[in-house]
Amino acid sequence: MKTCYAFLIAFFILYTAQTAEYYADPTVEDGGQGTRESPWPSLQKSIAEGNLSKLKPSDTLYLKDGYHGSATISGINEDFITITSAPDQQATLSRLTLTKAARWNITNLRISPTFGGQPYKGDIVTLTNKHPESGKNILENCEIFAEDSHLDFEFEDWINVNKGVLIGQYGTGTIVRNCYIRNTRFALTMTAFDCLAEGNVIEHYSGDGIRMTRDGQTAQYNIIKKAFAPTWKGDKNHDDAIQCFLHEKGSGTMRNLTISHNIIIGHDPKAEPFAAINQGIGLFDGPLVNFTIEGNVVMVNHWHGISVYDGQDCTIASNVVWSKFKGKMQPSIRLGQKLNKARDNIVTGNFSPSYGIAQPGTKSRKNKYSTRKVYRMSLQNLLAEHNALFGFYHPIANRERILEDL
DSSP: OHHHHHHHHHHHHHHHHHOOEEEEOTTOOSOOOSSSSSOBOOHHHHHHTTGGGGOOTTOEEEEOSEEOOEEEEEEEEEEEEEEEEOTTOOEEESEEEEEEEEEEEEESOEEOHHHHTOOOOSEEEEEOOSOTTOBOOEEESOEEESSSOOTTOOHHHHHHSOEEEEEOTTOTTOEEESOEEEEESSOEEEOSTTOEEESOEEEEESSOSEEEOSTTOEEESOEEEEEBSOGGGTOOSOOEEEEEOBTTTBSSOEEOOEEESOEEEOOOTTTSTTBOOOEEEEEOSSOEESOEEESOEEEOSSSEEEEEESEESOEEESOEEEOOSOSSOOOEEEEEOSSSOOBSOEEESOEESOEEOOOTTOEEESOEEOOHHHHHHHHHHHHHHHHHHHOSBOTTTOOBSOOOOO
Protein backbone atom coordinates (compact mmCIF):
# COMPACT_ATOMS: atom_id res chain seq x y z
CA MET A 1 0.00 0.00 0.00
CA LYS A 2 2.83 2.40 0.84
CA THR A 3 4.34 1.64 -2.57
CA CYS A 4 1.01 2.47 -4.23
CA TYR A 5 0.70 5.79 -2.38
CA ALA A 6 4.30 6.66 -3.24
CA PHE A 7 3.61 5.98 -6.92
CA LEU A 8 0.47 8.17 -6.90
CA ILE A 9 2.30 11.03 -5.20
CA ALA A 10 5.16 10.78 -7.66
CA PHE A 11 2.73 10.71 -10.57
CA PHE A 12 0.86 13.77 -9.23
CA ILE A 13 4.09 15.70 -8.80
CA LEU A 14 5.25 14.75 -12.29
CA TYR A 15 1.89 15.63 -13.87
CA THR A 16 1.72 18.96 -12.04
CA ALA A 17 5.26 19.82 -13.09
CA GLN A 18 4.41 19.11 -16.73
CA THR A 19 1.41 21.41 -16.91
CA ALA A 20 1.25 25.16 -16.41
CA GLU A 21 -1.24 28.00 -16.53
CA TYR A 22 -0.59 31.30 -18.25
CA TYR A 23 -2.62 34.50 -18.50
CA ALA A 24 -3.03 37.26 -21.07
CA ASP A 25 -4.73 40.58 -20.40
CA PRO A 26 -5.63 43.02 -23.22
CA THR A 27 -5.21 45.99 -20.86
CA VAL A 28 -1.49 45.19 -20.57
CA GLU A 29 0.62 47.00 -23.16
CA ASP A 30 3.58 44.60 -23.29
CA GLY A 31 5.89 42.49 -21.17
CA GLY A 32 4.71 40.43 -18.24
CA GLN A 33 5.61 36.93 -17.14
CA GLY A 34 2.38 35.30 -18.17
CA THR A 35 1.26 34.76 -14.59
CA ARG A 36 -2.07 35.76 -13.09
CA GLU A 37 -0.39 38.68 -11.32
CA SER A 38 1.88 39.63 -14.24
CA PRO A 39 0.03 38.61 -17.39
CA TRP A 40 1.10 38.81 -20.98
CA PRO A 41 -0.68 41.37 -23.20
CA SER A 42 -3.55 40.50 -25.57
CA LEU A 43 -3.44 37.26 -27.51
CA GLN A 44 -2.53 39.08 -30.71
CA LYS A 45 0.36 40.91 -29.02
CA SER A 46 1.44 37.76 -27.18
CA ILE A 47 1.72 35.95 -30.50
CA ALA A 48 3.75 38.82 -31.97
CA GLU A 49 6.08 38.75 -28.96
CA GLY A 50 6.61 34.97 -29.29
CA ASN A 51 4.99 34.09 -25.99
CA LEU A 52 3.01 31.18 -27.38
CA SER A 53 6.27 29.36 -28.10
CA LYS A 54 6.68 29.08 -24.33
CA LEU A 55 3.56 26.93 -24.02
CA LYS A 56 4.07 23.21 -23.62
CA PRO A 57 1.70 20.28 -24.18
CA SER A 58 -1.16 20.25 -21.63
CA ASP A 59 -0.62 23.94 -20.75
CA THR A 60 -3.52 26.39 -20.67
CA LEU A 61 -3.49 30.04 -21.66
CA TYR A 62 -6.32 31.96 -19.97
CA LEU A 63 -7.51 35.11 -21.71
CA LYS A 64 -8.87 37.80 -19.43
CA ASP A 65 -11.87 40.02 -20.21
CA GLY A 66 -11.79 42.17 -23.31
CA TYR A 67 -10.71 42.34 -26.93
CA HIS A 68 -7.66 40.24 -27.82
CA GLY A 69 -7.31 41.30 -31.46
CA SER A 70 -6.99 39.13 -34.55
CA ALA A 71 -5.08 35.94 -33.78
CA THR A 72 -3.03 33.78 -36.15
CA ILE A 73 -1.78 30.72 -34.26
CA SER A 74 0.87 28.26 -35.40
CA GLY A 75 2.73 25.39 -33.78
CA ILE A 76 2.76 21.60 -34.10
CA ASN A 77 2.11 20.24 -30.60
CA GLU A 78 2.61 16.67 -29.40
CA ASP A 79 -0.39 17.06 -27.10
CA PHE A 80 -3.15 19.65 -26.77
CA ILE A 81 -2.53 23.20 -25.63
CA THR A 82 -5.68 25.04 -24.56
CA ILE A 83 -6.52 28.70 -25.14
CA THR A 84 -9.68 29.78 -23.36
CA SER A 85 -11.39 32.65 -21.59
CA ALA A 86 -10.41 32.91 -17.94
CA PRO A 87 -13.04 31.62 -15.49
CA ASP A 88 -16.02 33.98 -15.20
CA GLN A 89 -14.55 36.25 -17.88
CA GLN A 90 -15.18 36.69 -21.59
CA ALA A 91 -12.44 37.18 -24.18
CA THR A 92 -13.24 38.32 -27.72
CA LEU A 93 -11.43 38.13 -31.05
CA SER A 94 -12.17 39.69 -34.42
CA ARG A 95 -10.69 36.77 -36.35
CA LEU A 96 -9.03 33.43 -35.64
CA THR A 97 -6.68 31.62 -38.01
CA LEU A 98 -4.74 28.43 -37.32
CA THR A 99 -1.92 27.82 -39.79
CA LYS A 100 0.65 25.03 -39.60
CA ALA A 101 -1.03 24.14 -36.34
CA ALA A 102 -1.80 20.84 -34.66
CA ARG A 103 -3.45 19.93 -31.34
CA TRP A 104 -4.71 23.34 -30.28
CA ASN A 105 -7.89 23.43 -28.21
CA ILE A 106 -9.60 26.82 -28.66
CA THR A 107 -12.62 27.23 -26.42
CA ASN A 108 -15.03 29.65 -24.73
CA LEU A 109 -14.39 32.65 -26.99
CA ARG A 110 -16.61 35.11 -28.87
CA ILE A 111 -15.28 35.75 -32.37
CA SER A 112 -16.69 38.40 -34.70
CA PRO A 113 -15.46 41.13 -37.07
CA THR A 114 -17.59 43.55 -35.04
CA PHE A 115 -15.16 43.41 -32.12
CA GLY A 116 -12.29 44.79 -34.21
CA GLY A 117 -14.23 47.59 -35.82
CA GLN A 118 -12.62 46.89 -39.20
CA PRO A 119 -14.70 44.80 -41.62
CA TYR A 120 -12.97 42.17 -43.73
CA LYS A 121 -14.01 39.53 -46.24
CA GLY A 122 -13.83 35.78 -45.98
CA ASP A 123 -13.99 33.32 -43.10
CA ILE A 124 -14.20 34.42 -39.48
CA VAL A 125 -12.44 31.26 -38.31
CA THR A 126 -9.99 29.26 -40.44
CA LEU A 127 -8.58 26.02 -39.07
CA THR A 128 -5.37 25.00 -40.87
CA ASN A 129 -5.76 25.48 -44.59
CA LYS A 130 -2.20 25.45 -45.98
CA HIS A 131 0.18 23.13 -44.13
CA PRO A 132 0.11 19.30 -44.37
CA GLU A 133 1.59 18.87 -40.88
CA SER A 134 -1.54 20.45 -39.40
CA GLY A 135 -4.72 18.90 -38.03
CA LYS A 136 -6.39 17.45 -34.95
CA ASN A 137 -7.41 20.85 -33.62
CA ILE A 138 -10.54 21.54 -31.56
CA LEU A 139 -12.80 24.58 -31.69
CA GLU A 140 -15.32 24.29 -28.89
CA ASN A 141 -17.94 26.29 -27.00
CA CYS A 142 -17.39 29.43 -29.09
CA GLU A 143 -19.83 31.98 -30.46
CA ILE A 144 -19.06 33.05 -34.03
CA PHE A 145 -21.03 35.72 -35.88
CA ALA A 146 -20.57 38.28 -38.64
CA GLU A 147 -23.04 40.81 -37.26
CA ASP A 148 -24.81 40.76 -33.93
CA SER A 149 -28.20 41.28 -35.57
CA HIS A 150 -29.49 40.39 -39.03
CA LEU A 151 -32.65 42.48 -38.79
CA ASP A 152 -31.32 45.35 -40.92
CA PHE A 153 -29.77 43.12 -43.59
CA GLU A 154 -30.66 43.81 -47.20
CA PHE A 155 -30.37 41.13 -49.87
CA GLU A 156 -26.83 42.18 -50.84
CA ASP A 157 -25.79 42.07 -47.20
CA TRP A 158 -26.72 38.39 -47.06
CA ILE A 159 -24.71 37.67 -50.20
CA ASN A 160 -21.58 39.49 -48.99
CA VAL A 161 -21.63 38.72 -45.28
CA ASN A 162 -18.65 36.82 -43.82
CA LYS A 163 -18.47 33.06 -43.91
CA GLY A 164 -18.34 31.33 -40.55
CA VAL A 165 -15.88 28.47 -39.96
CA LEU A 166 -13.61 26.79 -42.51
CA ILE A 167 -11.83 23.55 -41.70
CA GLY A 168 -9.11 23.76 -44.32
CA GLN A 169 -7.89 20.88 -46.45
CA TYR A 170 -5.00 20.10 -44.08
CA GLY A 171 -7.17 20.08 -40.98
CA THR A 172 -7.51 16.29 -40.83
CA GLY A 173 -9.16 15.12 -37.63
CA THR A 174 -10.34 18.60 -36.63
CA ILE A 175 -13.39 18.93 -34.34
CA VAL A 176 -15.86 21.81 -34.23
CA ARG A 177 -18.06 21.19 -31.21
CA ASN A 178 -20.85 23.12 -29.51
CA CYS A 179 -20.27 26.38 -31.34
CA TYR A 180 -23.07 28.88 -32.02
CA ILE A 181 -22.61 30.19 -35.57
CA ARG A 182 -25.02 32.86 -36.74
CA ASN A 183 -25.58 35.59 -39.31
CA THR A 184 -23.08 34.25 -41.85
CA ARG A 185 -22.92 33.20 -45.50
CA PHE A 186 -21.72 29.57 -45.48
CA ALA A 187 -21.72 28.64 -41.81
CA LEU A 188 -19.41 25.61 -41.49
CA THR A 189 -17.34 24.15 -44.33
CA MET A 190 -15.27 21.00 -43.84
CA THR A 191 -12.61 20.33 -46.51
CA ALA A 192 -10.33 17.91 -44.63
CA PHE A 193 -10.57 14.18 -44.04
CA ASP A 194 -12.11 12.66 -40.90
CA CYS A 195 -13.50 15.87 -39.40
CA LEU A 196 -16.28 16.06 -36.83
CA ALA A 197 -18.98 18.71 -36.44
CA GLU A 198 -21.17 18.03 -33.42
CA GLY A 199 -23.46 19.89 -31.09
CA ASN A 200 -23.30 23.14 -33.06
CA VAL A 201 -26.16 25.58 -33.55
CA ILE A 202 -26.26 27.25 -36.97
CA GLU A 203 -28.77 30.07 -37.23
CA HIS A 204 -29.37 32.64 -39.98
CA TYR A 205 -27.19 31.58 -42.90
CA SER A 206 -27.43 32.54 -46.56
CA GLY A 207 -25.42 29.77 -48.24
CA ASP A 208 -25.32 26.28 -46.77
CA GLY A 209 -25.39 25.29 -43.12
CA ILE A 210 -22.79 22.51 -43.19
CA ARG A 211 -20.71 21.58 -46.24
CA MET A 212 -19.02 18.16 -46.19
CA THR A 213 -16.40 17.66 -48.91
CA ARG A 214 -13.99 14.89 -47.83
CA ASP A 215 -14.16 11.22 -46.89
CA GLY A 216 -14.74 10.14 -43.31
CA GLN A 217 -16.51 13.26 -42.08
CA THR A 218 -19.26 13.25 -39.46
CA ALA A 219 -22.01 15.79 -38.73
CA GLN A 220 -24.05 14.85 -35.68
CA TYR A 221 -26.31 16.49 -33.10
CA ASN A 222 -26.24 19.86 -34.86
CA ILE A 223 -29.20 22.27 -35.08
CA ILE A 224 -29.51 24.15 -38.38
CA LYS A 225 -32.24 26.70 -38.87
CA LYS A 226 -33.42 29.71 -40.88
CA ALA A 227 -31.83 30.29 -44.27
CA PHE A 228 -31.86 33.65 -46.08
CA ALA A 229 -31.26 35.10 -49.57
CA PRO A 230 -33.64 33.09 -51.76
CA THR A 231 -32.72 31.92 -55.24
CA TRP A 232 -35.73 33.65 -56.73
CA LYS A 233 -34.30 36.95 -55.52
CA GLY A 234 -31.01 36.33 -57.31
CA ASP A 235 -28.78 34.17 -55.09
CA LYS A 236 -27.14 31.56 -57.34
CA ASN A 237 -26.54 29.23 -54.40
CA HIS A 238 -29.28 26.74 -53.51
CA ASP A 239 -29.46 26.66 -49.74
CA ASP A 240 -28.95 23.29 -48.08
CA ALA A 241 -28.89 22.66 -44.36
CA ILE A 242 -26.34 19.89 -45.03
CA GLN A 243 -24.72 19.34 -48.40
CA CYS A 244 -21.81 17.25 -49.70
CA PHE A 245 -19.63 17.43 -52.78
CA LEU A 246 -16.06 16.42 -53.53
CA HIS A 247 -13.50 19.06 -52.53
CA GLU A 248 -12.20 21.12 -55.46
CA LYS A 249 -14.02 18.82 -57.92
CA GLY A 250 -17.70 19.37 -57.26
CA SER A 251 -18.65 15.83 -58.25
CA GLY A 252 -16.83 12.53 -57.70
CA THR A 253 -16.71 9.57 -55.38
CA MET A 254 -17.06 10.29 -51.66
CA ARG A 255 -16.95 7.65 -48.96
CA ASN A 256 -17.91 7.00 -45.36
CA LEU A 257 -19.86 10.11 -44.36
CA THR A 258 -22.08 10.02 -41.28
CA ILE A 259 -24.98 12.45 -40.86
CA SER A 260 -26.88 11.63 -37.71
CA HIS A 261 -29.22 13.08 -35.08
CA ASN A 262 -29.28 16.58 -36.55
CA ILE A 263 -32.29 18.90 -36.28
CA ILE A 264 -33.07 20.93 -39.40
CA ILE A 265 -35.74 23.65 -39.28
CA GLY A 266 -36.73 25.33 -42.53
CA HIS A 267 -37.59 29.00 -42.62
CA ASP A 268 -41.04 30.38 -43.32
CA PRO A 269 -40.46 32.55 -46.42
CA LYS A 270 -43.16 34.94 -45.24
CA ALA A 271 -41.75 35.38 -41.75
CA GLU A 272 -38.85 37.76 -42.45
CA PRO A 273 -37.47 39.82 -45.31
CA PHE A 274 -35.26 37.73 -47.63
CA ALA A 275 -36.10 34.44 -45.89
CA ALA A 276 -35.19 31.49 -48.12
CA ILE A 277 -36.68 28.08 -48.75
CA ASN A 278 -33.88 25.68 -47.93
CA GLN A 279 -33.37 22.03 -48.74
CA GLY A 280 -32.75 19.61 -45.89
CA ILE A 281 -30.00 17.03 -46.39
CA GLY A 282 -29.08 17.33 -50.06
CA LEU A 283 -26.41 14.89 -51.27
CA PHE A 284 -26.49 15.17 -55.04
CA ASP A 285 -22.99 14.71 -56.48
CA GLY A 286 -21.49 11.24 -56.25
CA PRO A 287 -21.11 8.35 -56.40
CA LEU A 288 -21.68 8.36 -52.62
CA VAL A 289 -20.35 5.18 -51.02
CA ASN A 290 -21.19 3.83 -47.56
CA PHE A 291 -22.98 6.89 -46.20
CA THR A 292 -25.02 6.67 -42.99
CA ILE A 293 -27.94 9.12 -42.62
CA GLU A 294 -29.63 8.21 -39.37
CA GLY A 295 -31.86 9.66 -36.65
CA ASN A 296 -32.26 13.14 -38.14
CA VAL A 297 -35.38 15.30 -37.79
CA VAL A 298 -35.96 17.44 -40.88
CA MET A 299 -38.75 20.01 -41.24
CA VAL A 300 -38.50 21.99 -44.50
CA ASN A 301 -40.83 23.38 -47.16
CA HIS A 302 -38.91 21.84 -50.06
CA TRP A 303 -39.19 18.45 -51.76
CA HIS A 304 -35.58 17.59 -50.87
CA GLY A 305 -36.02 16.51 -47.26
CA ILE A 306 -33.32 13.82 -47.44
CA SER A 307 -31.96 13.17 -50.93
CA VAL A 308 -29.09 10.81 -51.77
CA TYR A 309 -28.08 10.65 -55.44
CA ASP A 310 -25.99 7.81 -56.86
CA GLY A 311 -25.72 6.25 -53.42
CA GLN A 312 -24.00 2.88 -53.08
CA ASP A 313 -24.31 0.76 -49.94
CA CYS A 314 -25.77 3.72 -48.04
CA THR A 315 -28.08 3.44 -45.04
CA ILE A 316 -30.98 5.85 -44.47
CA ALA A 317 -32.55 4.86 -41.16
CA SER A 318 -34.84 6.18 -38.44
CA ASN A 319 -35.18 9.71 -39.83
CA VAL A 320 -38.29 11.86 -39.52
CA VAL A 321 -39.13 14.23 -42.38
CA TRP A 322 -42.15 16.52 -42.26
CA SER A 323 -43.36 20.00 -43.15
CA LYS A 324 -45.69 22.35 -41.33
CA PHE A 325 -45.82 24.49 -44.47
CA LYS A 326 -48.63 24.18 -46.97
CA GLY A 327 -48.09 23.97 -50.70
CA LYS A 328 -46.90 21.65 -53.45
CA MET A 329 -43.27 21.34 -52.29
CA GLN A 330 -43.68 18.72 -49.60
CA PRO A 331 -40.42 17.04 -48.53
CA SER A 332 -39.55 13.43 -49.21
CA ILE A 333 -36.86 10.82 -48.71
CA ARG A 334 -35.48 9.91 -52.09
CA LEU A 335 -32.74 7.99 -53.82
CA GLY A 336 -31.89 9.77 -57.05
CA GLN A 337 -29.47 9.33 -59.90
CA LYS A 338 -27.39 11.62 -62.07
CA LEU A 339 -24.87 8.98 -63.18
CA ASN A 340 -27.10 5.88 -63.14
CA LYS A 341 -24.90 4.41 -60.38
CA ALA A 342 -27.31 4.03 -57.44
CA ARG A 343 -27.35 0.52 -56.00
CA ASP A 344 -27.74 -1.62 -52.90
CA ASN A 345 -28.95 0.99 -50.41
CA ILE A 346 -30.94 0.37 -47.22
CA VAL A 347 -33.93 2.57 -46.34
CA THR A 348 -35.51 1.51 -43.07
CA GLY A 349 -37.57 2.79 -40.16
CA ASN A 350 -38.16 6.29 -41.52
CA PHE A 351 -41.15 8.62 -41.43
CA SER A 352 -41.71 10.93 -44.40
CA PRO A 353 -44.62 12.50 -46.34
CA SER A 354 -43.44 10.61 -49.43
CA TYR A 355 -40.66 8.39 -50.77
CA GLY A 356 -38.76 7.98 -54.00
CA ILE A 357 -36.54 5.00 -53.32
CA ALA A 358 -37.11 2.63 -56.26
CA GLN A 359 -33.46 2.13 -57.24
CA PRO A 360 -31.54 -1.10 -58.08
CA GLY A 361 -30.96 -3.31 -55.06
CA THR A 362 -32.79 -1.06 -52.56
CA LYS A 363 -33.79 -2.82 -49.34
CA SER A 364 -36.83 -0.97 -47.97
CA ARG A 365 -38.64 -1.91 -44.78
CA LYS A 366 -40.70 -0.41 -41.97
CA ASN A 367 -40.94 3.02 -43.60
CA LYS A 368 -44.11 4.95 -42.78
CA TYR A 369 -45.79 8.23 -43.58
CA SER A 370 -45.09 11.05 -41.14
CA THR A 371 -47.63 13.06 -39.18
CA ARG A 372 -47.48 16.19 -37.09
CA LYS A 373 -47.71 14.05 -33.95
CA VAL A 374 -44.75 11.89 -34.99
CA TYR A 375 -42.73 14.99 -35.90
CA ARG A 376 -43.45 16.80 -32.62
CA MET A 377 -42.61 13.76 -30.51
CA SER A 378 -39.43 13.03 -32.46
CA LEU A 379 -38.29 16.65 -32.29
CA GLN A 380 -38.93 16.85 -28.55
CA ASN A 381 -37.05 13.61 -27.90
CA LEU A 382 -34.08 14.53 -30.08
CA LEU A 383 -33.89 18.04 -28.64
CA ALA A 384 -33.81 16.52 -25.16
CA GLU A 385 -30.81 14.46 -26.26
CA HIS A 386 -29.08 17.59 -27.57
CA ASN A 387 -29.75 19.45 -24.33
CA ALA A 388 -28.49 16.56 -22.23
CA LEU A 389 -25.26 16.38 -24.21
CA PHE A 390 -24.54 20.09 -24.71
CA GLY A 391 -26.81 22.08 -22.39
CA PHE A 392 -30.16 23.83 -22.73
CA TYR A 393 -28.41 27.19 -23.17
CA HIS A 394 -25.27 27.63 -25.19
CA PRO A 395 -22.57 28.46 -22.60
CA ILE A 396 -21.12 31.47 -24.44
CA ALA A 397 -23.93 32.74 -26.66
CA ASN A 398 -26.34 32.31 -23.73
CA ARG A 399 -29.12 31.38 -26.14
CA GLU A 400 -31.51 28.48 -26.15
CA ARG A 401 -30.62 25.87 -28.73
CA ILE A 402 -34.00 26.08 -30.33
CA LEU A 403 -36.85 28.54 -30.05
CA GLU A 404 -39.61 27.04 -32.13
CA ASP A 405 -43.24 26.10 -31.88
CA LEU A 406 -42.73 22.37 -31.56
